[in-house]
Amino acid sequence: MLQRGYTRRKWISRLMLVLSGLATTIAILMLALVLGYTLVQGISYINLGFLTHASAPVGQVGGGMRNEIIGTIILVLLGSIIALPIGLMTGIFLAEFAGPRTAAAVRFAADILAGVPSIVVGVFAYAILVRPLHSYSALSAGVALAIIMIPIIARTAEESLRLVPNHMREAALALGITRWRAVLGVIVPGALTGIVTGIMLGVARIAGETAPLIFTALGSNFGFQSLLKPIGALPLQIYNYALSPYSDWKQQAWAGAFILVLLVLGISILVRWLSRRKGSR
């Protein structure tokens, strides 16, 4: 009787193993399909010209997405410049200076902000910057992206700072250093790897955001004109080209998608590589 029970258990265990293996395969297959399909569709249109030429009218051969790639870089930089000080200081406040109840409240607020749909952030930036300035602008897009990025940086910075062992803080304070100099001079450098990881994850996230850009950057047929003028960006261009009826634009959309995926993938791989290197040291 024991043997019959054992056989049944063995087969149930095998079934569960197969099912979970199948589920994992499906999950990884999704990733592989997205990457593979984008690669196959887009790579035929990638050449140096794609990266260095401005977009061309329909039907004309040789259009590129140079301005949009530059636009994405500018917007990511703008968003990071705004989000970094705010996010980092918030993280430092949460980890080092906040009392338990204040910290819980701020953390809750940050988590809620992280969950706000990006299209809502875009509409918000439209209301506070685009309407008063009477113009779509790179600045408003930067602000929208910064709002998305701040909770990511703040939470990862806080987690990394918490990982710095307490005896380091005490050793710094015992030298007669003021609290804020101890934090900036000893503790933040000690948590730097984690903080940089958080920043790069934030960058990877906002590089691909499209919805906020629809309401703020709008897209532009010209290159970068000024921070207060509309600007083109890769996700926007992909959106516009993919929905157009022209086949060569559609091909360019695939190529743009491929570049974008490569960008985000590249940042994520860089983050993993850096954290593994620093971790093993």
Place this chain on the structure above:
Amino acid sequence: MVMVDEKVKYTNGNRGKAPTDDGKGYLKVEELNAWYGRTLALKNVNLDIRSQLITAIIGPSGCGKSTFIRCLNRLHEVCSGTKVTGHVWLDGKDIYDKDIDPVQIRRRIGMVFQKPSPFPTMTIFDNVAAGLRLTRFWSRRGELEEIVERSLQHAALWDEVKDKLNQSGTSLSGGQQQRLCIARAIAVEPEIILLDEPCSALDPVATLKIEDLMRNLAQDYTIIIVTHNMQQAARVSDMTAFMLMDEDHAGALVEYGATSDLFSNPKDKRTEDYITGRFG
């Protein structure tokens, strides 16, 4: 609670001078009580720490020794929910006075911890210079180099690291790291150095090196060392204080006197029991 006898003699002295009450780094602890939240950890401690001597604080674990010395450099209040009452007079001024800046106190009373903790992101040079760099706006490189060399020599580490000042602080052995922490504490020129079980994480050879180092340092600084190792206290210190946990689980001072007297002729029965190993 026993106050120190004015005519006390010590046999550890290679200094050969009588205790001075107005020496630099003379600490007088008066009615010190310390709480963690609502738990009383230290009860009514009264103690006179003589300048330029090595005072050891011994006692079984949990009796409040570490809490006591953390109250001396105002590190106890850094933990949330803690409270300290009483007075600690440093050269005539109460360090717990309302207008005294705790940061200044911690510069005058340095501390070395049980776990050697060099700052991992800094080189050996930067570690020793950290106390100076992080308190000033800007320092001349030459001045820093002088101070770093002097501190490392005082800490008996210079010869071992003078060629690798640019390596990370964590690349040294445990005993070297602890001496690095001592050099870092000396670099800001304190008057008193507190050592919280500095050798408990080290091997016997490194321990002896640090004990020798302490005897040299005592010529210029007042040293207070917490140790659970009685033999170390007997070897190294001039004065010894024995602490014990009371019935209400608060630490209290039981006996305080010259090391040789305390170990050969303890006045309190509990001291005698501890020293002869009947408990603890």
